Amino acid sequence: MTTTAPPRTPAPAVQREPRSVPAWRRGLRPYVLSIPAVLIIVGILYPFVLGAYYAFLNYAAVVRRPVFIGLQNFAEILSDPAFWTSVRVTFVYAVVATVVETVLGIGIALLLNRSTLVGRIFERVLILPLMIAPVIAGVIWGLMFNPQYGVLNYVLGLGSTFDWLGEDTAIWSVILVDVWIYTPFVAILVLAGIRSLPKEPFEASAVDGASWFYMFRRLMLPMMWPYILVAVIFRFMDCLKIFDHVFVLTAGGPGDATRTLQIGAYQNSIIQLQYSQGSTYMFLLWVIVFVTARYLVSVLGKAQRRAAGSEE
Amino acid sequence: MAARELGPGQRRFSPASIGADAALLVWFVFSLFPLVWMVLLALKTNAEQISTYFAFTPTLENFAIVLSSEGERLTSVNFTQAILTSVINCVGAVIVSLVIGIPAAYAAGRWQYRGSNDVMFTILSFRFAPELMVIVPLFVIYNQIGLFDTNVGMIWVLQLVTMPLIVWILRSYFQDMPAELEQAALLDGYTRRRAFAMVALPLVRPGIAAAALLAFIFAWNNYVFPLILTGSQHTPVTVAVTRFLGGGGQAYYNLTAAAALIAALPPLLVALSIQRYLVRGLSFGAVKS
Numbered sequence: 001m002t003t004t005a006p007p008r009t010p011a012p013a014v015q016r017e018p019r020s021v022p023a024w025r026r027g028l029r030p031y032v033l034s035i036p037a038v039l040i041i042v043g044i045l046y047p048f049v050l051g052a053y054y055a056f057l058n059y060a061a062v063v064r065r066p067v068f069i070g071l072q073n074f075a076e077i078l079s080d081p082a083f084w085t086s087v088r089v090t091f092v093y094a095v096v097a098t099v100v101e102t103v104l105g106i107g108i109a110l111l112l113n114r115s116t117l118v119g120r121i122f123e124r125v126l127i128l129p130l131m132i133a134p135v136i137a138g139v140i141w142g143l144m145f146n147p148q149y150g151v152l153n154y155v156l157g158l159g160s161t162f163d164w165l166g167e168d169t170a171i172w173s174v175i176l177v178d179v180w181i182y183t184p185f186v187a188i189l190v191l192a193g194i195r196s197l198p199k200e201p202f203e204a205s206a207v208d209g210a211s212w213f214y215m216f217r218r219l220m221l222p223m224m225w226p227y228i229l230v231a232v233i234f235r236f237m238d239c240l241k242i243f244d245h246v247f248v249l250t251a252g253g254p255g256d257a258t259r260t261l262q263i264g265a266y267q268n269s270i271i272q273l274q275y276s277q278g279s280t281y282m283f284l285l286w287v288i289v290f291v292t293a294r295y296l297v298s299v300l301g302k303a304q305r306r307a308a309g310s311e312e
Numbered sequence: 313m314a315a316r317e318l319g320p321g322q323r324r325f326s327p328a329s330i331g332a333d334a335a336l337l338v339w340f341v342f343s344l345f346p347l348v349w350m351v352l353l354a355l356k357t358n359a360e361q362i363s364t365y366f367a368f369t370p371t372l373e374n375f376a377i378v379l380s381s382e383g384e385r386l387t388s389v390n391f392t393q394a395i396l397t398s399v400i401n402c403v404g405a406v407i408v409s410l411v412i413g414i415p416a417a418y419a420a421g422r423w424q425y426r427g428s429n430d431v432m433f434t435i436l437s438f439r440f441a442p443e444l445m446v447i448v449p450l451f452v453i454y455n456q457i458g459l460f461d462t463n464v465g466m467i468w469v470l471q472l473v474t475m476p477l478i479v480w481i482l483r484s485y486f487q488d489m490p491a492e493l494e495q496a497a498l499l500d501g502y503t504r505r506r507a508f509a510m511v512a513l514p515l516v517r518p519g520i521a522a523a524a525l526l527a528f529i530f531a532w533n534n535y536v537f538p539l540i541l542t543g544s545q546h547t548p549v550t551v552a553v554t555r556f557l558g559g560g561g562q563a564y565y566n567l568t569a570a571a572a573l574i575a576a577l578p579p580l581l582v583a584l585s586i587q588r589y590l591v592r593g594l595s596f597g598a599v600k601s
Contacts, residue, residue, distance in 0.1 A: 029504075030419035034431055037416035037479065040471055041434055048441070050449040104339075111336045118333045122340055127590060129343055131583035132576045133533035133550050139557065139572050140350045143565055151349055180346065183339075189599050192591040196600070230598045241442040244535045248554055262444055269448045270540055282445035289440055 052286075054279035061273035073280040083281070085256050086264040090285075092171065093246075093260060094239035097178040101235055102228065104179065105186025110216075112187070113194050123191075130184045138245030141177045145249070165250055170257045174246045178239070186231040193227030194220070226304045233296045240289050261285040350576075353569035360566075374570035378556075383571075386564065387555035389544060391571060394552035398575075400463050401538075401548060402531040405470035406478075406524050413478040414520070418508065420479070421486025432483070436596065439476045443536050446472065451540055461543035469537050474527040477596065481526070484597025485519035486512070522589030529579040549575035 055073055059066035077083045108126070112119045129137065144152045145164035153162050164173045197220070205215050221228075243262040246252070252259035252267065259267075261281055269278025355370035377383050384390045416435075420428050450469060451460075459465035489512060497507040513520075535550040542551065553575050556568040583590065592600055 030423040030425040030428065033415035033419035034428075036412040037435070037475070038431060040412055040475060041431070043468075044438065044446065044472055045434075047446045047449040047453060050453075051445040054449065108336070108339055111332050114329070114332060116329065116333060118336055122336055124584075124587070125340075125344065127583060127587070128347060128580060130594075131529060131533075131579045132347075133535060133579070135533075135535040135550050136553055136572045136576050137346070139553055139568060140346050142557070143353065143568065144346060144349060149565065180343070184343070185594060188591055189595055192599050227599055230595055234595070237440040241440075243443070248535075248557075262442055265442075265444045265448075266540075269444065270451070275448055275452065278444065278448055282442050282448070285442045286445055289442065290437075293437075293440055 051279050052283055054276050055283040057276050059276040059279075061275070066276070073276050074284075077277065077280050077284070082256060082259075083264070083284075086259050086261045086281070089171065089256070089258060090240060090242075090260045093175060093178070093242060093258075094236055097175050097182070097239050098232060098235045100175070100179050101183045101186050102232055104183045105231065106190050106224075106228065108183065108187040109190035109194055112191055126184045126187060128184075129181050132181075134181055134244040135248050137177060137181050138248035141173075141180070141245070142249050145173060165254070167254045167257050170250050170254060174249055174258050177245050177249065178242070181245070182235060182238075186228075186235065189231040190224065190227055193224050197223050223307055226300065226307050229296070229300045229303050233293070233300060236296065237289060237293060240292065241285065261288075350569045350572055353566055354573045356566045358564075358566065374566045375574070378567055378571045378574065383556075383567065386558075386567070387552070389547050389552045389555050391549075391552055391574075394547050394549045395574070397463065397466075397546050398532055398548040398550075401466045401470060401546075402528050404463065404467040405474045405531050406527050408467060409471060409474040409478045409527060410520070410524055413475055414482060414513075417479045417482035418486050418512065421483040421489075422491065432480070435476045435479050438472050439596070441472075443472070444540075447537065447540050454541060460541060461545050463546055465541055466538060466546065466548070469541060470531045470534065472537075473530050473534055477527045477530060477593070478523045480596040481523040481593050482516065482519060484592065484600070485516040488600075489515050518589070522586045522593055525582050525586050526590070526593040529582055532579055 056068055056070060057066040058069045058072070112123055112126070144150045147153060147163050148160050150164075152158070152164065153160060163169060201219050201223075202215060205219060210218075241262050242260055243266070246258055246260060247263055247266070250258045252263040262285065265278040265281035265285070267278075268274045268281060352368075354374055355372070356368055357371055357373065360368050378391050381390075416431070419425070420432050446469070454460040454465050459468070493515070494507045494511050497511045498504065502510065532548075533550065538546075538548045538551050542548070547555075549571075553568065553571045556564050556571050558564060586593075
């Protein structure tokens with residue numbers, strides 16, 4: 001990912017050096033410095049590649065000698081309605097959560113940017129939900145969601161009948177928790193972006209008598225677009241592989257109402273010990289994430305170039 | 313808006329400003345209520361835990377139970393041990409990531425060498441990789457070579473969380489540092505290594521501290537790696553907390569809340585101390601503030 005700062009040429013390598021260091025060694029220096037990191041990468045890529053390979057085996061805990069079966073797992077899973085349910089749940093989750101968090105995050109950033117007393121106090125505590133482990137956020141919300149004893153139905157006056165984690169409501173409830181955790185992420189990124197904008201265009205258009213909304217739409221949003229996109233990319237990618245708080249709240253249920261792709265893979269691999277099926281789920285999710293990431297990053301690159309142009 | 317920022321001393325009380333503050337307050341309540349509720353619940357006795365009243369006599373008994381053998385009897389996980397395990401795993405992962413990540417970040421921030429972008433993007437792709445794709449084979453491998461349910465095993469796999477963060481954040485700090493400073497040191501007769509140690513490293517020290525602490529938070533908060541790769545011996549806090557939810561039997565709401573509070577406290581305290589650096593950290597250096 002490129003930075004949102006204006007494009008810059010990397011600092012030139014230092015020219016003057018003590019003569020004792022020959023040129024060929026200087027040229028090797030960045031490689032030598034990166035070797036340990038590359039080794040770690042290889043060490044983590046190995047299980048990753050192995051996981052991808054599992055998708056082409058008939059590997060399960062009960063199978064003593066796994067053999068290569070080609071695309072059979074893919075054929076089975078792609079024709080399984082349960083998989084497509086997982087795809088739908090994952091995308092509903094990712095799209096709704098990302099859109100809600102982006103809109104709310106931009107709104108909160110705009111409100112905080114006025115730097116009133118309320119805003120300054122609130123800015124300090126805004127990030128607290130973001131810093132708690134998502135699984136713990138899930139635990140807390142689980143206690144609050146309980147129809148009989150939970151505090152939500154009591155405070156909202158819903159009685160003890162409203163089931164937050166019921167078949168129709170569970171997906172919205174887990175999205176609500178996502179919004180609670182991650183809206184601050186969007187807000188603080190966008191706020192940092194707003195504060196880095198040049199003041200002159202706004203002053204000029206204020207002199208020209210432009211309305212607040214006009215300035216927001218025609219000036220701020222276009223200039224802010226790269227920052228917003230960075231937030232959207234991070235949120236959308238993370239939502240596609242969501243696991244922690246959904247798992248502890250619903251474990252994918254009731255039925256398959258919140259069975260996202262990662263939870264589906266967990267059930268296949270770890271619960272049923274069908275390593276190949278779980279790996280096939282993950283392989284397909286990885287392809288989805290990879291393709292989406294490439295697309296979004298290219299959009300980001302275009303937006304950054306456009307924003308860099310509009311600033312001049 | 314940027315142009316209409318209200319400086320101190322020129323505060324206005326317009327209807328719009330009051331409306332905006334009111335809107336902020338609504339989010340404030342929504343954002344903090346679960347946390348306040350967790351604290352209240354943690355201070356309630358067993359008899360009060362299922363009541364939704366806000367008025368009660370607070371007790372610290374729950375924390376004592378969670379941290380004692382009484383809590384271990386209920387959950388079969390020693391929570392004090394879990395805290396220690398979390399500290400060891402996270403500190404270990406951060407240290408390894410720093411030792412390995414700082415040179416790589418320096419190389420990537422200072423030089424444009426063949427393959428540098430590939431290395432950096434591969435590291436970044438860890439951030440977006442579905443964890444289970446790595447965990448399932450690791451689960452099989454760990455069971456074969458005896459790394460299952462060990463601190464070394466966890467430290468190794470937590471690199472997936474801590475390494476990308478540290479390398480990407482520090483690269484952006486090294487890029488921001490003018491190369492002239494090191495050149496001046498070289499002209500003064502410093503060796504390259506000394507110029508790095510005496511000039512470059514001290515200048516990015518705040519960045520290193522912030523990146524390390526943020527990586528610590530991320531490692532501490534991770535759930536899916538230990539869920540699958542640890543058993544009962546080296547359970548970290550995120551997994552231990554969920555044990556208080558009970559399975560089918562009695563649920564200990566107040567104990568769960570107390571355990572959750574203990575587990576949530578270190579990240580919260582660390583986050584407040586590095587707030588200035590969070591934006592750059594959370595966006596991997598893509599957004600600077």
